[in-house]
Amino acid sequence: MADARRTQLSIRGVTKRFVMGDDEIEALAPVEVSIGSGEFVCLIGASGCGKSTLLRIIAGFEEPTSGSVTSEGKPITGPGSDRGMVFQDYALFPWMTVRQNIGFGPRQRQLPRKEIDEIADEFVRLVGLERFADRYPSQLSGGMKQRVAIARVLANNANTLLMDEPFGALDALTREQLQGELLQIWKRTKVTIIFVTHSVEEAVMMADRVLVMSAGPGRIVNDIKIDLPRPRDVSSPEFNAIRRDVARRLTSHLAPSRALVQAEP
Amino acid sequence: MSEHVTALPEATRDAAPEAPAVIAAARRRRDTLDKIKAIVLGAGFPLLFVVFWHFAVAYTKTKLIPSPHDVGVMMWDFTFGGIYDDAFSATILTHIWMSVTRVYGGFFLAAVIGIPLGLMIGRMKMLRQLLDPTISLLRPIPVTAWLPLSMIFFGLGPKAAVFLVFLGAFYPILLNTIFGVRSVDARLFEAASMLGCTGSAMFREVVFPAALPSIFNGLRVAHGFAWILIVVGEMTGVPTGLGSVIMDGRTLSRTDLVITGMIVIGVMGFITDRIIVMISNRVLSWSPQHHG
Numbered sequence: 001m002a003d004a005r006r007t008q009l010s011i012r013g014v015t016k017r018f019v020m021g022d023d024e025i026e027a028l029a030p031v032e033v034s035i036g037s038g039e040f041v042c043l044i045g046a047s048g049c050g051k052s053t054l055l056r057i058i059a060g061f062e063e064p065t066s067g068s069v070t071s072e073g074k075p076i077t078g079p080g081s082d083r084g085m086v087f088q089d090y091a092l093f094p095w096m097t098v099r100q101n102i103g104f105g106p107r108q109r110q111l112p113r114k115e116i117d118e119i120a121d122e123f124v125r126l127v128g129l130e131r132f133a134d135r136y137p138s139q140l141s142g143g144m145k146q147r148v149a150i151a152r153v154l155a156n157n158a159n160t161l162l163m164d165e166p167f168g169a170l171d172a173l174t175r176e177q178l179q180g181e182l183l184q185i186w187k188r189t190k191v192t193i194i195f196v197t198h199s200v201e202e203a204v205m206m207a208d209r210v211l212v213m214s215a216g217p218g219r220i221v222n223d224i225k226i227d228l229p230r231p232r233d234v235s236s237p238e239f240n241a242i243r244r245d246v247a248r249r250l251t252s253h254l255a256p257s258r259a260l261v262q263a264e265p
Numbered sequence: 266m267s268e269h270v271t272a273l274p275e276a277t278r279d280a281a282p283e284a285p286a287v288i289a290a291a292r293r294r295r296d297t298l299d300k301i302k303a304i305v306l307g308a309g310f311p312l313l314f315v316v317f318w319h320f321a322v323a324y325t326k327t328k329l330i331p332s333p334h335d336v337g338v339m340m341w342d343f344t345f346g347g348i349y350d351d352a353f354s355a356t357i358l359t360h361i362w363m364s365v366t367r368v369y370g371g372f373f374l375a376a377v378i379g380i381p382l383g384l385m386i387g388r389m390k391m392l393r394q395l396l397d398p399t400i401s402l403l404r405p406i407p408v409t410a411w412l413p414l415s416m417i418f419f420g421l422g423p424k425a426a427v428f429l430v431f432l433g434a435f436y437p438i439l440l441n442t443i444f445g446v447r448s449v450d451a452r453l454f455e456a457a458s459m460l461g462c463t464g465s466a467m468f469r470e471v472v473f474p475a476a477l478p479s480i481f482n483g484l485r486v487a488h489g490f491a492w493i494l495i496v497v498g499e500m501t502g503v504p505t506g507l508g509s510v511i512m513d514g515r516t517l518s519r520t521d522l523v524i525t526g527m528i529v530i531g532v533m534g535f536i537t538d539r540i541i542v543m544i545s546n547r548v549l550s551w552s553p554q555h556h557g
Contacts, residue, residue, distance in 0.1 A: 091452035
């Protein structure tokens with residue numbers, strides 16, 4: 001399925017070293033991966049395996065020590081509106097209402113007022129927050145805040161969603177619901193999604209492709225295609241077979257000495 | 266998708282479910298009672314103090330401290346005239362107005378310089394490295410220590426008073442603004458930059474509003490200092506203003522006038538502080554921590 005796709009992101013020999021005092025920590029060993037347009041990719045690994053670092057490099061918040069990342073062939077030199085990050089702690093602007101948060105990107109592009117309002121309303125509807133459009137983030141539940149964060153990057157024409165454990169702070173029910181909504185949004189908008197998680201079930205539930213990362217230094221050790229039809233049934237034998245397989249690959253790299261390496265900033 | 270959403274419980278500020286009307290009415294009643302209690306207690310204490318003051322003066326038969334009644338008469342004359350008919354009769358508005366212009370002249374000057382400078386120092390490392398030591402060095406110097414120098418710079422008169430108010434208000438505004446910028450979650454800046462916000466738009470759209478709660482704290486502290494310093498400023502050869510009234514009262518040995526001036530300053534400071542709190546509650550209605 002992904003073979004015929006255009007390459008959206010191309011990560012070539014990306015490494016990252018952090019200097020901490022006298023120590024130099026190798027957060028990423030050369031990482032080599034291509035992600036097709038419209039693909040849903042989950043990055044999974046234990047804490048400290050560099051998955052967030054890789055995501056932040058793709059976002060342009062950090063520079064790789066060596067190697068390069070290109071988005072649609074263009075090298076990434078900094079944050080850009082084509083790649084929208086969705087943070088675990090939402091990072092909404094607390095002084096703006098839901099509608100203003102979502103309209104933030106279009107406002108930066110200095111579109112006419114009317115157009116900004118139309119875009120904001122469209123994406124408020126996309127995430128089903130019509131009734132809450134004039135509320136401030138502090139008046140929303142965690143699930144609603146994360147919907148706003150997703151709408152905010154989509155309203156800005158992002159073609160790639162970078163999601164850093166986006167549902168990690170939510171309760172199980174809300175989490176499940178948002179997973180379903182994200183899949184629907186993904187189907188409708190055809191964006192590329194790179195989704196960082198440390199839940200095997202979440203990864204197998206959501207992704208076309210699961211990249212298993214391992215720490216010390218961080219690298220991709222497995223690239224697993226998931227061909228289960230959607231919607232996926234968590235209780236089906238096929239689902240569980242894959243889940244067990246991913247879990248096994250994940251833990252087989254967790255040698256005790258490596259599990260102690262803490263590099264994720 | 267939207268049917269999922271409607272099933273979600275509404276998160277409200279109280280985190281409580283929609284209360285039925287009966288409970289709401291009971292809560293309103295309790296709130297009203299609470300407000301009345303706060304007013305009675307808050308006003309009762311000063312009244313008690315006035316009573317104590319009255320009896321203390323009567324008991325000791327002192328001539329140095331006027332009774333509350335004498336001060337009341339002075340206050341009446343200061344406000345409406347018709348009792349003493351001297352230089353101070355019915356002049357209250359002139360003095361208040363002069364002091365207000367100086368207090369807010371200095372205060373707004375401090376805000377206009379302090380807030381932008383604070384935003385820039387908070388965001389730009391080089392500016393911080395350039396100015397931080399100087400600020401730390403100048404800050405511990407009491408504002409009143411600048412009095413002789415300010416009289417040399419600006420001469421005897423209102424300008425020196427405005428300068429003192431400015432200095433006193435400047436540091437709390439500047440430091441709180443810097444602190445506000447420094448304590449903004451770095452992810453907000455990342456989020457803004459990924460959404461295409463750069464350069465001066467970043468200051469206008471993100472840095473300033475994010476630091477606003479802290480800026481308002483600074484403005485409130487600075488405003489208090491401004492009213493304190495106006496008295497010092499106006500004690501140096503300024504003919505009008507509440508500080509000069511107190512100074513004149515002292516030289517004329519009219520303690521009733523001194524106390525009258527003190528009360529007017531207290532009341533002015535109190536009222537204007539309430540106004541600032543009201544403005545800040547309005548502007549910061551988005552902030553859950555900011556309902557003073």
